Amino acid sequence: MKSTRSASVWRRARYLAASVALATAVAGCGGGVGGSDDEKSGDTIKFGMLAPFSGTESAFGDYMKNGAALAVEEINADGGIDGKDIELVTQDDGCDATTAVAAANKLVSQGVVASVGGYCSGATLPTLPIFLQAEVPMVIPAANSNALVEADQENVFLINGTGTQQAAAAVAFAKKEGASKIAVIDDSTDYSVDLADSFVEQAKSAGLDVVLDATMTPKEKDYSAEANKLVKSGADFVYWTGYYQEGGLLNRQSKDAGYKGTFLAGDGSVDASFAEISGKDYTDNVYATFTQTPDMLEGAEDWIADYTKKFGDEPGPYSTQSYDAVRVMAEAIKNADSTEMKDVNAALRDLDGFPAFSGPITFTEEGTLAEGGFAIVTIGDDGSFVLHDDLQG
């Protein structure tokens, strides 16, 4: 969900990547220029996952890998896909466009037939043409920048609702709360700015008064200057579109500075750590826009227990989405009875209400969810986010 490269560098990287991918594909067809180990194996179906396992976003990589691994294990225990086991192959994209391109090529050369990764939008974007060249269908669990949709590729499907859908939920909630002066703060990353812009646009057309549109630098500790601006703007409703670490700090520090209004956060902030970082007595009046939390779903306790037992750590953001991505992809391959991209794409588009954590999944022609399914969650007694308002009616 981060982008750090300028457009021209990005374009060059993409061009380079495409040619490398092509070269790899040609080598593959030729029957192995030293690549016999990497031939598509007959015994397993390889799912590839790009996620950040190093760098500042590395926590999310493990959450995603574990979620996906759990799904793979379940499906294999259940007989796999028509008797073939799924094998999960992960590569580190470091949340960086250049690293991601190399990692995507590596996955392709390892013979993956489906991609179930993608966390940072900025790192996922340049990998799209590589997977298209290699004819690999993609179900992206986390990355949800509108840029991914605008790339207009037939093999791209987003499990996570897009920024536009999420912003709509935030605006609906602001109106419901009767907020009169709205502030929005982003953390200057691609995903966050995207969401903030979308929110401002929709809030204005809904007739809401946006009094502050600020940006802050992530990875720091002191946001009292921003908190101060928020108080001064006189806002009674703020939408924070960044991640939980800065979100918790901002929430605490703005309350310390005297902010008394509603604090609404985006889905990147939905994590139990948000409440821990905010601290006791700072969790009142905090809400977030989120797809759906595991604890609202039947059988989720077991899922969380399984996950915790297996990985020694509780599931985090995008564990469930990655779990879903694998299941959706497996379902589509099963339905298509083929791993050819064309067939799998069609099967993905044909899915109708596939039961997933994030609600029933039906894809639009564009590959986004037919229903964003965003709800409003709030911090419960144990510090985790629980359903507050599903915004239905």
Added chain:
Amino acid sequence: MSQIIINGLFVGSFYALIALGYSMVYGIIKLLNFAHGDVYMIGAFVGFVLLTSFGGLAAAATIPTLVLLVLVAMIFTGLLGVTVERVAYRPLRSSPRLAVLITAVGMSFTLEYAVRQIFGPSPKAYPVRVSGGSVEFIGARISTAQLVLMALAALLMVVLAFYVNRTREGRAMRAIALDPAASTLMGINVNRVISRVFFIGSALAGAAGVMAGAYYGSIDFLMGFVIGIKAFTAAVIGGIGNLYGAMLGGLTLGLLESFGTAWLGGEWRDVFSFACLIIFLSFKPTGILGARVVERM
């Protein structure tokens, strides 16, 4: 306006505490200790480990607990600093400056990713928070926690200034900064003094780490990176090698950032503060107090 100044001074006092270590080490052996920011991070983690392993500590009253934590963390990070110097810097003391710079960068990564392996990459929440009410002070809102932490930082700096300027060991440090060879001839044990400088500098960074953890409430293995660079900047603005310069530089940087955010917005803060620094340094490359060579140490 006064709120902006208070915010700036508060952040600045953290920068100052860490900048002191940078400045002292540079003053005495002309080394940029890039692992210094990570010592700050380790300090925060030492406090975290203590709090989580002794549940009683977290339940106790916060201010004495905090002081105790700060002391333990200071001893630990001080010893860590001495070890780092012994392992990564002393063997290379007569090597080209660049080689030591690289071992410093290497040390920084070693510490960061060792902590990542032990504690995991996700941020940890601090079990103890210094909190309390806030007071109005010439139109600004300042919490008692901020006051306590600023007082603690000031106290540490005063003790340090006294130590360096008024004691025998302090005089030895200043002597080595002026001329290591002559100091050796005068019978000063240079290695021991350098170890002591590392101990003190690292202990201050460790103290800042615990204080930041207890105030902001979230710590992670990369928390030392940005603040390390900022503290280094602060040390240079103040005049690297100069004790008071480091304190002044830290406060200056904190104020610049605070005003940058207020006037131009958070996304322009670093642009504003660093542009000011470039302009300032091109007129006065030695920093605010850098010219006062006599006071170097």
